Amino acid sequence: MKDDPCGTAATASDAVLADTDPDATANNTHLIDTDPDATTNDTLLADAERDVTETHALLADTDPAATTNCTLRAHSNKDDTQATDDLEHAEEKIDKRVAEITSFEELIETVGIKGRWNIMVIIVCSISGMMPAFGSLSYQFLGATPDYWCHVPDLVGANWTQEQIIALAVPLRSKHGKREGCLVHNYNYTAAALLGFNHTMSNVSAIKHSGDELIPCHSRVYNSSQYKSTIVTEWDLTCERRALYSTTQAMTHAGTLISSYCYGHIFQRLGRRKGVLISSMLTIIASFLNIAAPNIEIYIFLRFLFQSVDFGFYMGCFIIAMEVSSASQRTFVGPLFLLPWSLGYMILPGIAYLVRPWRWLLVAFSVPLLILLMYYWVLPESPRWLILHGHHKKALDMFVRAAAINRTTLPSHQAIISAMENIRHKETVCCRDNARPEFRGGLYDRVARALRNLFMLLLTPEVRVRAIIVFYIWAATTTIYYGVSLNSYNLSTNMYVYTFLGGLLEVPACLLLWCALAVLGRKRTLMLLHLVAGASIARVASVILIMPVGVKLFFSLSGKMAITAAFQLVWIYTAELFSTEYRTRAVGEANTIGRIGSIASPYINDILGEVVVWAPSAVFSLAALLASALVLILPETSNKKMTQTNNDFTLQETIEMAAA
Structure with a gap:
């Protein structure tokens, strides 16, 4: 009976017992008359059967719970069916909405890659920010000049x-x-x-x-008691040969200039990941070659070669981190890249203090580069690049892996593929609409096409004014940043302490930037940072001859902290000011223009500073104040979607830029 809670077996038993066979009854009567013992047994059997009948009847009357359970189960099955139908309907609505997506930010929000996978990618990419400090800021230690x-x-x-x-x-x-x-x-x-x-x-x-x-x-x-072996003492880089010393740093930035332009195209054609891997391998090779330079001319060439390949992995990792982030996340991703750079900045003077001979110092700077080999296994391709270049299956596989790590559920694969096709179609249509006729013919036409590609941002009306302003801001910011960072000699301060404090202040500069971006947005923050930098450095120029070292150090490092935050912000701001079609080119070429300023900074410090000690600070101050004024012309991009096409620029923005 436990196997039949609804009582159907009990009912069947009662019906069988009620329809007793008459012949069997007669036989039983005969047995009673002829066999008393049998009669007694039959009587007991009849009593037992009557008890069973009564029990079945009682169960039939007293098992409403079982009946109720059966009824509830039937209703539950009906509810489950309804819930399943509702879930399928909801999934169909989600799939339909996903299939209609036309922007990458919407796709990121929908597939839910924001999570542990996103954080892991950003952290892996940010590690690349530590090593470039060794190449960009080491020249005053490699070329330390004793009395x-x-x-x-x-x-x-x-x-x-x-x-x-x-x-x-x-x-x-x-x-x-x-x-x-x-x-x-x-x-x-x-x-x-x-x-x-x-x-x-x-x-x-x-x-x-x-x-x-x-x-x-x-x-x-x-004076060998101060420094026994530097490039200055080995190759006599003072007096009439002092310009060669400045050139070692200038060629470092010239290499970055070439790197910025070339890698912009490499990342666009081959992908971000392949570009990073190529740059990492070439950087390791060039770094160890630099150690064996036999003379100053070969040394300068190898420094140029090293920096030409060195900056690529940092630039590629930065672009990947930005392109896997949503609009709100980019506010924090950009400043996050400042922290590893700051760490490398602070470690640099410690290594230089412990390892004085310049060749061994280069060895100490080269060994950490081996960590870049890990990118072969852990660095993903940018999903945005995969989508825009038609690699939808690879992008989908990446989303699947991200969802598994984040423990989230993706919409249907077909809906995601449809969204990718929409995004790529929008980009393709934009590129076709904005495409200019290709020049064909002889050498002259090919040169003209190359020059057109080189100055594409300046030749595109929608972004021309914006590009000019951004280019100047980059040039001013890089000149000031590297000029102030490497100005310890003119300030008559200990270069190990000055460099360490400069690196240390990059951490509060990062925190300052986060807070300012959350409150003021991109535009007002960048304007304010250049204003503070200009005012602080102007104060250095006015007191450099009369005030003690502590006062000069305070104002110089105050300006340094402000321009550090501005330098980090200009990367984010530039990436958001331009459409997907021009974003990589804009970041690369703006950085290229910026390096022209950084190339000038060692000559400003070493040559102009020898003539008039306060002149470098005056130049840096004026450049910062002009940059602050020009930022007023640019639009605000805080918490806005990264533009996919030039058509995403609003008419009002275009009118304002043209008027400016």
Whole structure:
């Protein structure tokens, strides 16, 4: 009976017992008459059957719960069917909505890749930000310049001490007791060597030549107690050869300039991931080659080569991180890239302090680059690039992996594929509408086409003014950033402490940027940061000759912190100001233009600073103030979707840009 809660078996038993066979009844009566024992047994059997009948009847009357359960089960089955129908209907609505998506941001929100997968990709990409600091900021440690003075062969041959040579031959440069390093008194040093130190010092007029009081020397002696081996001491990069020292840093930025332009096209054609892998491998090779440079000319070339390939992996990782992020996430992703750079910035002076010989220092900077090999296994391709280049199956596989890591459920694969096709179709139509006729023919036409591609942003009316402003802001920002970062010599501060503090302040600059972006947005934040930088550095120029080192350090690092935040923000702002068609090109070419300013920064510090010590700070201040004013013309992009096409620029923005 437990197997039949609805009571159907009990009812059947009752019906069988009620329809008893008459012949069987007669036989039982006969047995009662002829066999008392059998009669007793039949009586007991009849009583038992009656008990069973009564029990069945009782169960039939007293099992409403079982009946109710059966009824509830029937209703439950009906509800489950209805729920299933509702779920299928909801999924169909979701699939339909997904299939109609035409922007990548909407697709990201729908497929739900925001989660652990997204965070993992951003962290993996941000690691690339630590190593470029070693290449971009190391020249003042590789070329650390100790005290030096002119080499006087006649006096050295006469066994004069360095103190005696300096006392006679080397004039004072300033009232603070600093000696001239490139000039000597116009004396007859052969006669001085014959007379001896004491007699010569008592009658200096006897060895004076007529004519100029000071004359240049062509070789120098360096104070080996300060630095034993740097590129400056090994190749005599002072005085008339000082420009070669500045060129070692200028070529670093020239390499980045070439890298920015070339990798912009590589990332567009081959993909972000392949570009990063190519850059990583070439960077490791070029870095170790640099260690073996036999002379300054080869060293400069290898520095250029190293930086030409070095910047690619950072740029590619930055683009991937931005393109897997939603509009709200990009506010935090950009500043996140500042943290590994800051870490590398702070580690740099510590390594340089412990490892003084410049070749071994290059080894110490090269070994950490080996970590870039991990990108072969852990770095994904940008899903945005995959979609726009028709690799929908690969993009779908990536979304599936992301959903598995994030523990989310994707809409139907067919709906996602349809959305990808919509996004790509929109981009293709835009490119076809904006395409210019291709030049065909001879060399002249091919050169014209190459120049057109080079200046495509300036030739596109919708973005021309915007591009010009962005290009200047990049040039000013990079000039100020690297100029202030490497200005310790003109400020007469300890370069190890100055560089460490500069790196340390990049962390609060990142936090400052996060807070400012959340409150002020992109445009007002960038304007304010350039304004603060310009005012702080202007103060340095005004007090550099009269104030103590601590005051100069405070104002210089205040400007440094502001321009650091501005430098990080300009990456984000540029990526959001241009459509998908021009975004990679805009970031690459803006960075290219910016490097022209950074190429100038070592000459401003090393050459102009030698003439007028406050002049570099004045130049940096004026550049920052002008950039602050130009930001006012640009539109706000905070919490807005990244534009897919040039048609996404509003008419009002176009009118405002044209009027500006």
